[in-house]
Amino acid sequence: MRPVDGVGETPALPGKGPYRTVPWKIQGETMWRERPFWQDILKEIIEWRTLELREEIPKPRPETRRALRSLLAHPFFSPHARTVEAALWDPYFPLGMIRRTILADVxxxxxxxxxxxxxxxxxxxxxxxxxxxxxxxxxxxxxxxxDPKTVTCVPLDGRLHPLPSGGWCRLCGTCCQIGGVQAEPPPGVGYPPRWVAMIEGSAHPHQQLCPFLFQYFGRDIYFCAIHRIKPRACAGFGPEDCARCRTDIALHERDP
Ligand code: SF4
Ligand code: SF4
Incomplete structure (x- = not known):
């Protein structure tokens, strides 16, 4: 399946970027696909930003910024440019989870x-x-x-704080690769209505992930940003559920 470049190119897609649609032969049939492919650019940004965060480089390097500009020039992304840029540069945005779910084959x-x-x-x-x-x-x-003592488990101030240790959970995030969970809070806690929708997966027509799953500075560590008040279904998830989940989760790419 090799792209057939340069033959009968259609005009550039609307937008400012380098994107073109080119014919692509698959098993004798011609389909159209884009070159460069936006997913490849996003994967590159994820890879580079992840390395930068691991190396504690607070601001993205020029090549990472250039790749982002290229992504945001795509007509799919230009309407969401400010949002996507702000999230991709945030040290808690789950870059790895985007790669493992939305961009992964099912x-x-x-x-x-x-x-x-x-x-x-x-x-x-x-x-x-x-x-x-x-x-x-x-x-x-x-x-x-x-409050890190009552809601999150670490301050969300952009600095590295040790996560709680000593538990059996290795914070791989696999069990949070779900569309939503019943938003039943622990006793004495009430979630705002908007949080209920966010937890249950109905806050946005295109929601795929729980927005409270944060990544820890590019590491393969994912933590629940409402750990101390997480829904009962999440809090009750024990070692046996974990073992089952980690072997049964076939819908997306397995843990790296
Ligand atoms: S799958 Fe298991 S180890 Fe991974 S985050 Fe969930 S409970 Fe923790
Ligand atoms: S609320 Fe927390 S534990 Fe539950 S799915 Fe979301 S991130 Fe995971």
Whole structure:
């Protein structure tokens, strides 16, 4: 399956970037796909930003910024440019989870979804934009109200604070790769109505991920930003559920 470059190119897509649609032969049939492919650019940004965060480089390097400019010039992303940029540069945005879910092929018992299929690209881009939007909303709320002793488990001040240790959970985030969970709070806690929708997966028409799942500075560590008041279903998730989840989760790429 090699792209057939330069033959009968259609005019550039609307937008300012370098994007073109080119014919692509698959098993004798001609389909149209974009070059460069926006997912490849996003994956590159995720990879570079992840390394920068691990190396404690607070601001993205020029090449990472250039790649972002290229992504945001795409007509799918230009309407969401400010949101996507703010989320991608945030040290808690779950970059790795975007790669593991929205951009990952899906393998079920009797089906397989290839995420490079041309007809689903716009929907996937909207899922990325929704993840960015909801994450920023959750973070804004938490920065306003979050007390690390009663809501989160670490201060969300952009500095490295040790996460609680000693538990059996290794914070891989696999069990949070779900569309939503019943937003039943622990006793004595009430969630704002908007949080109920965010937790249950209905806060945005393109929501795929729980917006309270944060990543820890590019590490393979994901933490619940409302850990101390997480829904009962999440709080009751024990080692046996974890073992089952980690072997059964076939819908997306397995843990790296
Ligand atoms: S799958 Fe298990 S180890 Fe991973 S985050 Fe969930 S409970 Fe923790
Ligand atoms: S509320 Fe917390 S534990 Fe529950 S799915 Fe969301 S991030 Fe995971």
């Amino acid at each position: 393998t079920g018992m009797r089906f397989f979804i290839n995420k490079t299929r041309p007809d689903i690209q716009e929907a996937l881009s909207l899922q990325v934009a929704a993840a960015a939007d909801l994450f920023l909303e959750a973070k804004r709320d938490l920065v306003r109200v979050a």
